[in-house]
Amino acid sequence: MLDANLKQQLATYLQNLKLPIEITASVDGGEKSAEMLALLREIAELSTLISLTESRDDAERKPSFRINRVGADMGVRFAGIPMGHEFTSLVLALLQAGGHPPKVDEDTIAQIRALDGEFEFVTYISLSCQNCPEVVQALNLMAVLNPKVRHTMVDGALFQAEVEEKKILAVPTVHLNGREFGQGRMNLKEILAKVDTGAQARAAAKxxxxxxxxxxxxxxxxxxxxxxxxxxxxxxxxxxxxxxxxxxxxxxxxxxxxxxxxxxxxxxxxxxxxxxxxxxxxxxxxxxxxxxxxxxxxxxxxxxxxxxxxxxxxxxxxxxxWREMNVPGEREYRGKGVAYCPHCDGPLFKGKRVAVIGGGNSGVEAAIDLAGIVAHVTLLEFGEQLRADAVLQAKLKSLPNVTIHTMAQTTEVTGADGKVNGLTYTDRNNGESHHVELEGVFVQIGLxxxxxxxxxxxxxxxxxxxxxxxxxxxxxxxxxxxxxxxxxxxxxxxxxxxxxxxxxxxxxxxxxxxxxxxxxxxx
Missing domain, CATH: 3.50.50.60 (FAD/NAD(P)-binding domain)
Structure with a gap:
């Protein structure tokens, strides 16, 4: 799983562990469980302060694993294999559980420890999402510092059935105690402000x-x-x-x-x-x-x-x-099929049909990236021709699962059962209206x-x-x-x-x- 260079770097980081930690892996006989176990075994071999045990009979998501300080009760769990952007989240969770001090001011640490109640967080992510790690790392830290806070990171691409059941079409999406808590990038202070009702008043006074x-x-x-x-x-x-x-x-x-x-x-x-x-x-x-x-x-x-x-x-x-289209359905289905970051949300649309709105560099790059994940991409450009660089246009036009419509004005995003099911656009050449059935709309029309x-x-x-x-x-x-x-x-x-x-x-x-x-x- 880890190449020699990455393993050496991780071994260096793990020298900062001060207290023993235990990793409990919840696995079944599947390929992904085996892959996750291989990663965890490599990690455990890098430090005598890390122990690894397996569980096959528990009710946890599989594959997943919990990180806990020996003798403590920390609610940090990764459901999936946290590589890509989430590898840093894994390393930080190991270090913080092992007693390495976080780079957070003392006032914030005291605020986290003072939280009272039951906080069961679940964050749905994609491994290609650059916005997700900050949310995952913030909630993991809260779970390390306060036993009343539990947090599970769930890789949406690996647990697609759960994602579809909960109609999650944007990452990161955070649930708290079974209800949606937030969506999109959030830092530690923003999360604390939402769960600590007196935080804003104290911050304003300061x-x-x-x-x-x-x-x-x-x-x-x-x-x-x-x-x-x-x-x-x-x-x-x-x-x-x-x-x-x-x-x-x-x-x-x-x-x-x-x-x-x-x-x-x-x-x-x-x-x-x-x-x-x-x-x-x-x-x-x-x-x-x-x-x-x-x-x-x-x-x-x-x-x-x-x-x-x-x-x-x-x-x-x-x-x-990001500039919005300002058409019916856009705001209603934001996070339910309407998205603005193809890198973050693209993996959630694997095998589905999507549209990209905008024919500039951002739109064409998004369409190219998505074409490697989704079943089909429909790109709509308002003007007579695409505005992207020639090399990007050539690449886009070479892809077999992309359809391009110029002189196309999006007029509505449609949906049912709480998620997108299509969009309507007008052909500006003849005024005819067309409807495209799809599951996602990525808006890339400037700032x-x-x-x-x-x-x-x-x-x-x-x-x-x-x-x-x-x-x-x-x-x-x-x-x-x-x-x-x-x-x-x-x-x-x-x-x-x-x-x-x-x-x-x-x-x-x-x-x-x-x-x-x-x-x-x-x-």
Missing amino acids: LAEQDPFDVLIVGGGPAGAAAAIYAARKGVRTGVLAERFGGQVMDTMAIENFISVQETEGPKLVAALEAHVKQYDVEVMDGFRAEALVPGEMNEIQVAGGAHLKAKSVIIATGAR LPNTDWLKGTVELSRFGEIEINPRCETSVAGVFAAGDATTVPYKQIIIAMGEGSKAALSAFDHLIRASAPTEAVPA
């Missing part, structure tokens, strides 16, 4: 205690991170307010055009960004959503939950989100800037982008903007970083000029 900032950056994506680093290096009081540090980059699978880094993945890049930011004296306030900007001599950012922050200068770097909260405050373009000049200045003095939320052309990670750096330099220049004494004018 936020309100912050002194005014010299530079306050709203947004924690590439532009926001770059702005924070450049501002902090100037020695000014710098803060970052982010709903989710990393922003949309966390949802990006392959990054191959970040200069000097030949290939990486979004979560890895975000981890590097966060580590770089934390090398400086930056107050990172993660998990908070800005609701309004109140300009003034001291600008104010109003935060969801009732708190507010003040700053001499503000840099807005709130990025963008919308996250600027709704700024309407009426700063000048926005007709597309909702923040109007900026070459110095990243907005229409409001002392307020700057950078990245995908602005009118800067080409929404790229490396461009956003450059714009964030520029905005920080402009903000620093503004602080200098605003604080400079006024020279007396001779009589």
Whole structure:
């Protein structure tokens, strides 16, 4: 299962174990059980602190395994074979169960240990999902720290009957005590905020205690991170307010055009960004959503939950989100067949029929990827021709299980029994309506800037982008903007970083000029 290099790396990590742990495998006579046992035996051989036992008569999912500290009662279980993106989740679970301290602040650890009640979490994932590990790792940590929390990761591709019974068509999907708890990427703070009803009020109160900032950056994506680093290096009081540090980059699978880094993945890049930011004296306030900007001599950012922050200068770097089709059925069936991430959700549609909406690079790449998993892909493009790069179009057209319709306007997503069963589109050449029977719709039609909260405050373009000049200045003095939320052309990670750096330099220049004494004018 593990190649020599990976086995050596794992052996090095396992040297951090401090306490004995036991792995209990629930297996049957199937091929996947044998495969899982082979993996677990290799792991157990790497440390004398790990023991492995087998169970064939229990009522657990098979194949699955539990990780527990000897003498404790930890509810950490993996149903499936956690390779791919989930291998890191497995390693962290082993280390944390074995007494290796998690990289979480003491306040959060205390909050987890103080949770009272019965919390039975189940997270449905796909091994190709880059959004799933953060959820799995957060819930595993909660289960390690609090015996009242139990968590099972379920590989949806391996337990397809269960997934279909529960009508799960998007990952990660989290159930708590048998009911849907959440869907999509969630970090530890977001999960705790949902289960700990007093968390938001306490967080808002703590936020309100912050002194005014010299530079306050709203947004924690590439532009926001770059702005924070450049501002902090100037020695000014710098803060970052982010709903989710990393922003949309966390949802990006392959990054191959970040200069000097030949290939990486979004979560890895975000981890590097966060580590770089934390090398400086930056107050990172993660998990908070800005609701309004109140300009003034001291600008104010109003935060969801009732708190507010003040700053001499503000840099807005709130990025963008997936654009929706805004047709009947889209929101109703989101997560029930309507999806926005082919890498994450694609494996759940193995052998099924799907549509991809959008003929740009993202849409065509999605169709190519999905064609290797699903039975058939129908790609719909609104314009006269596909807009993707020629090499991508050639690859797409070579695939036997892909149908392409141009001049096609999606008008409705249809469904029954709580999940998608087709879509309707209009042929823009002749106005005829067509219905396609399918089980999934992947929307890939571009981005919308996250600027709704700024309407009426700063000048926005007709597309909702923040109007900026070459110095990243907005229409409001002392307020700057950078990245995908602005009118800067080409929404790229490396461009956003450059714009964030520029905005920080402009903000620093503004602080200098605003604080400079006024020279007396001779009589």
